[in-house]
Amino acid sequence: MHLLTCSACHTTYCSTEPRWRCDCGSYLRFNAEELFQKADLNTRGQSLWRYFEALGITDPKHIVSLGEGYTPLLPDELFGQSVLLKMDQLCPTGSFxxxxxxxxxxxxxxxxxxxxxxxxxxxxxxxxxxxxxxxxxxxxxxxxxxxxxxxxxxxxxxxxxxxxxxxxxxxxxxxxxxxxxxxxxASHNWSPYFLNGLKTLAYELAEQLAWSAPDWVVAPLGGGSLILGLYLGWRDLIQAGYINKMPRLAAVQAANCAPVYQAWQQGLDDVPAIATQATAAEGIAIAKPVKGKDILQALRASDGTVCTVTDEEVWNTLALLGKHGIYVEPTAAAAPAAIRQLCSSGLITANDKVVVELSGMGLKATDKIVEQAKLGHFAPREL
Ligand SMILES: [Zn+2]
CATH class of the missing domain: 3.40.50.1100 (Rossmann fold)
Structure with a gap:
């Protein structure tokens, strides 16, 4: 049995009863009590269920799996910077x-x-x-x-x-x-269990990097599950003594829908809803993330940053990745697109070890990509 604690009034609930939020209306946090043992991992399969103890499921017979997780970490170069691409577009349904x-x-x-x-x-x-x-x-x-x-x-x-x-x-x-x-x-934006699954991204990266942390992890930000999962996962690893530092987290929003970026710029503790416009990165077009407060806290605690990319940068980076043999959806091009400004601003430096999350498969958005090609806006350009 695990406990779930309300993020606002701190009421605690047992995890044995179905529940998606507190009676007061706020979202719940999972109380992490236990982490996997590193020594056990050698005998376990190559899916994220190798981290079973951290995920909040009581009996392994209830596991619903399609073989997800343990995606490749591929070395590449973007805008002159060496990066490691986390290939989560290869998950079973084509997204992280x-x-x-x-x-x-x-x-x-x-x-x-x-x-x-x-x-x-x-x-x-x-x-x-x-x-x-x-x-x-x-x-x-x-x-x-x-x-x-x-x-x-x-x-x-x-x-x-x-x-x-x-x-x-x-x-x-x-x-x-x-x-x-x-x-x-069963809202993915509210569920503490959905977020537990995202923590495996940090566990996997740590394992793939021989139990070390990169300097930066760059990920797209809409509802915030990637940034929160990365933060909570690394925090677990530090508390367990498996890792000695937190990577800096860089969250990337679409310029046309950037509520967290605006809250960050204004030094706020929560994220107010904003008016938005359409964006090529439809998967991160969220005007008010449910867990805005936790997202800002995670970014600050990791000494991270938030930036935005335009639709033009997204489409250009989609073309650039294509030239590297990688086909992602427009939303997934937002994080790699941000590498250019993160480097030119001096936040990321040449010797930094940088992981970039690729969140979704290009085949999912073929209709949008075809549309763009017909408009003539998608002619690959020199970057
Ligand atoms: Zn409450």
Whole structure:
């Protein structure tokens, strides 16, 4: 049994009962009590379930897995800087969200949930739909009407009921919340178990780097699960004495939707909602992340930073990665696009060891990429 603690009023709940938020309405944090033993890892399979003890599942028989995790760490060079690309676009449904879904759906199975509601800009919906299907749980996935046709098709293919909501990403969340009165709300943005799955990104990187920390990890930021997962995972490793430093975390937002960047610039402790515009990086277009307060705290505690990239930078970097044989979706080009400014501003220096998270597969957004090519805006340029 684990405990879940409210982020606002600090009420504590046992993890034996299904629950997605506190009675006061705020989100819950998982109380990490136990970490895996390094010595045990040698005998375990190459999926993120090798870190079982850290993930909050009581009985391994409830694990819902598609073989996720343990993605390659590929050396490359971007804008003159040596980097290590974390190839999470190769996860089973084509996005890093599988790290969270495998743990969240395992917990739902452990709780005996038979039907769920999720809302997503696309990738989390596809991921939750796949793992729900695997778990024998009926998924109802709410997505914004503007979501890539490929992502919507993928969600449907996994057997989920699909609800397209006109308007913004926040309108979709509201519609899902309203429907969640009678069905369990398995929101990846709220679930502490989804976040536990994201911590495995830090564990894996530490293991792949022979139990050392890089100087920087650069990741896209929308709802914040990557940045929070990285921070909490590294914190676990430091507390266990497996690692002696925290890497600096660089969060990358789309210039057209950058609420955390604005809050960071203003020195705020929480992230107010902002008005947004459409962006090529649709997967990180979130006007108000649920866990804004924790995100800002994590970035400060890691001596990190937040920056923004324009759509033009995103498309140019997509072309650059293509020339390196790597096909990611536009949202996943945001983090590598930021390397140029992080280096030119002097934050990242030539000798730094830099990991860049590649969050999603290009094949997911083929329709958007084709559209861009037709507009003539996607002619590869010299960078
Ligand atoms: Zn509370």
């Amino acid at each position: 969200k599988d790290r969270g879904s495998t743990v969240m759906l395992s917990k739902l199975k452990e709780w005996g949930i038979t039907q769920l509601i999720e809302d997503s800009s696309g990738n989390a919906g596809a991921s939750v739909a796949a793992y729900a299907s695997r778990a024998g749980i009926q998924a109802n996935v709410y997505i914004p009407a503007y979501t890539s046709a490929g992502k919507a098709a993928q969600i449907g293919l996994y057997g989920a009921n699909l609800v397209k909501v006109p308007g913004s990403r926040e309108d979709t969340a509201q519609a899902a919340l309203a429907a969640a009165e009678s069905v369990f709300y």
